[in-house]
Amino acid sequence: MTVNEVVKFVDQIVFDKTGKHLDDIQTAVIAGTWERQTYDDIAQKHNVTKNHIGDVGSELWQLLSKALGEDIKKNNFRSTFERLHITSSPIIIQNKNKQNNNHTFNFSSQATFQYNKGEQDNNTQKYKTKTIYHDLTLAPQIIKFHNRETELQTLTQWILNQNTRLTSILGTSGIGKTTLVKRFIDLNLDKFEIIIWKSLKYPKSLNLLIDDLLQVCKQEPEKNLDDKIKQLFNILTNNRCLIILDDIQNIFTPGEIAGKYQPEYQDYQTLFKLVTETQHQSNIILISQEQCPEMESLDIELYPIKSLEISGLYHPDILQNTGLKNQDIWLDLIKLYTGNLMFLKTITVLINKNYDGEVVEFLAENTLHITQQMQSYFQETFNRLSPIEQQIVLQLSKFETPIYREELRETLIETLNLSSVNFNNGLQSLQQRYLVVKIKEDKVMFSLSSVFREYMRNLN
Ligand SMILES: Nc1ncnc2c1ncn2[C@@H]1O[C@H](COP(=O)(O)OP(=O)(O)O)[C@@H](O)[C@H]1O
Numbered sequence: 001m002t003v004n005e006v007v008k009f010v011d012q013i014v015f016d017k018t019g020k021h022l023d024d025i026q027t028a029v030i031a032g033t034w035e036r037q038t039y040d041d042i043a044q045k046h047n048v049t050k051n052h053i054g055d056v057g058s059e060l061w062q063l064l065s066k067a068l069g070e071d072i073k074k075n076n077f078r079s080t081f082e083r084l085h086i087t088s089s090p091i092i093i094q095n096k097n098k099q100n101n102n103h104t105f106n107f108s109s110q111a112t113f114q115y116n117k118g119e120q121d122n123n124t125q126k127y128k129t130k131t132i133y134h135d136l137t138l139a140p141q142i143i144k145f146h147n148r149e150t151e152l153q154t155l156t157q158w159i160l161n162q163n164t165r166l167t168s169i170l171g172t173s174g175i176g177k178t179t180l181v182k183r184f185i186d187l188n189l190d191k192f193e194i195i196i197w198k199s200l201k202y203p204k205s206l207n208l209l210i211d212d213l214l215q216v217c218k219q220e221p222e223k224n225l226d227d228k229i230k231q232l233f234n235i236l237t238n239n240r241c242l243i244i245l246d247d248i249q250n251i252f253t254p255g256e257i258a259g260k261y262q263p264e265y266q267d268y269q270t271l272f273k274l275v276t277e278t279q280h281q282s283n284i285i286l287i288s289q290e291q292c293p294e295m296e297s298l299d300i301e302l303y304p305i306k307s308l309e310i311s312g313l314y315h316p317d318i319l320q321n322t323g324l325k326n327q328d329i330w331l332d333l334i335k336l337y338t339g340n341l342m343f344l345k346t347i348t349v350l351i352n353k354n355y356d357g358e359v360v361e362f363l364a365e366n367t368l369h370i371t372q373q374m375q376s377y378f379q380e381t382f383n384r385l386s387p388i389e390q391q392i393v394l395q396l397s398k399f400e401t402p403i404y405r406e407e408l409r410e411t412l413i414e415t416l417n418l419s420s421v422n423f424n425n426g427l428q429s430l431q432q433r434y435l436v437v438k439i440k441e442d443k444v445m446f447s448l449s450s451v452f453r454e455y456m457r458n459l460n
């Protein structure tokens with residue numbers, strides 16, 4: 001056990017007992033005692049009197065003795081801790097009903113410590129009763145799930161191993177974001193004490209959302225938002241939580257550039273920033289069709305923010321048991337609809353109804369058919385765009401093949417009198433919505449995603 005681990009261990013106990021983390025002097029007493037320094041040494045190093053260090057120490061030993069049910073003093077602190085076999089171990093989750101002699105302590109970092117001890121008293125008992133709250137009532141039930149092994153591995157790595165505090169799952173509607181996250185949860189239920197799934201399909205203020213979260217955790221919300229946020233962060237610090245906010249794009253402003261918060265949801269920005277900037281042991285997953293600045297990290301190594309962009313699922317298995325025939329060419333159908341499962345679902349229904357499931361006959365017509373559901377989706381999507389993006393989309397839809405940025409810029413500036421700044425902002429925003437695809441060859445080219453382009457062409 002390292003000195004840092006000991007300090008964290010003690011900090012958790014002190015926090016549980018007093019609601020406060022160790023201050024600098026308390027930390028010095030714990031670290032110094034562990035390293036067998038005298039009170040005199042510690043006092044001199046920190047420019048305080050020996051008596052003061054003695055008082056701080058004595059308070060700490062009393063608190064630790066009570067918490068651990070052991071008589072702990074300065075001269076037996078290290079040997080007692082070593083005897084208790086406190087070991088750094090993988091995450092251990094215990095629930096109310098588990099009866100054994102292991103005591104589990106969770107910390108702000110990802111590490112969890114455990115020790116074995118013959119006897120328990122009422123105080124030590126408290127530490128082993130970690131409550132589990134899982135509220136997944138609004139999460140979909142996954143019946144069929146194919147592939148996505150790489151994505152699941154990435155999420156495991158980020159969320160369970162690297163303690164990424166804010167993870168965004170991004171991509172167009174129907175690509176499989178919600179399903180992927182739910183699958184990750186189903187596979188890792190036991191890794192979190194608290195899991196709460198919230199859909200922002202019909203968004204609510206941050207105030208109400210936090211009320212909901214606190215209620216799930218059986219806490220009475222404080223009166224004002226600041227205090228509620230503190231309450232929430234106490235929970236995120238003391239428990240390993242996973243909070244999922246699905247369909248986040250609904251808190252952004254329609255008719256404007258991507259990722260701009262609606263004024264009544266601006267507080268969410270503060271929450272997302274706090275989640276990444278403060279120390280805690282929990283994870284928030286944002287699922288969205290649009291990126292916002294808080295989801296981007298300039299230095300992905302340093303900051304605990306990660307984004308996973310979901311692309312189409314190009315695997316024939318996804319059409320199993322759908323009634324479609326001609327399995328050998330299913331992949332062509334999947335490619336035509338860019339591996340988007342929502343599109344494939346609706347086109348499957350149409351092929352079953354109109355072509356009796358004969359994919360060969362459908363593909364022989366060589367048209368990219370836009371179903372009624374796709375039309376409604378694209379219409380809604382187009383209406384959400386800012387006027388500049390709408391102009392860029394209309395222009396892009398005229399080109400069969402990807403177009404160079406300079407060429408696109410010139411045609412837009414000439415024909416529509418669009419300023420260079422507006423053009424650049426619009427083009428960036430369309431990529432943040434996954435509607436425009438960037439292709440890198442000798443130079444950068446852009447095109448609309450193919451199904452969207454077909455919808456736009458049918459409009460013209
Ligand atoms: N990996 C998968 N395997 C099988 N079906 C999937 C998979 N991912 C998504 N689906 C199906 O595709 C549809 C759209 O997925 P969903 O997760 O709702 O997309 P999104 O959240 O990106 O809009 C759902 O009906 C879902 O059941």
Ligand SMILES: [Mg+2]
Nearest residue numbers: 177178246247
């Ligand atoms: Mg979804």
